Amino acid sequence: MARRPNAYSQLIQEGRSTPQQEDTPTTDNSNTVKPQSGNTAKNSKTVKITIYPSQEQLDKLYGFMETYRHKTGIKINQQDLIRRIIDVADIDTVLP
Numbered sequence: 001m002a003r004r005p006n007a008y009s010q011l012i013q014e015g016r017s018t019p020q021q022e023d024t025p026t027t028d029n030s031n032t033v034k035p036q037s038g039n040t041a042k043n044s045k046t047v048k049i050t051i052y053p054s055q056e057q058l059d060k061l062y063g064f065m066e067t068y069r070h071k072t073g074i075k076i077n078q079q080d081l082i083r084r085i086i087d088v089a090d091i092d093t094v095l096p
Contacts (some may be wrong), residue, residue: 053061061078064085068076076084 065081
């Protein structure tokens with residue numbers, strides 16, 4: 001007896017059959033948010049970790065994300081921002 005396809009499997013099949021279109025950023029307005037530059041986790045091997053920031057730390061992270069977007073015009077996600085912070089930090093930054 002054959003199984004009837006469910007909605008999830010139908011969406012998967014539709015996704016495979018539809019070619020994906022690349023987003024091309026427009027530069028007609030300086031306030032337009034542009035897509036990320038490509039320095040994302042997709043380009044390198046990553047390991048999953050879980051952190052539990054306090055509300056103050058989370059607010060500061062969101063503030064960094066907003067400031068980054070205003071200064072660069074590029075929206076950055078939490079993971080990419082944390083990776084950037086880790087890349088530029090040294091031991092003197094984290095020692096008390």
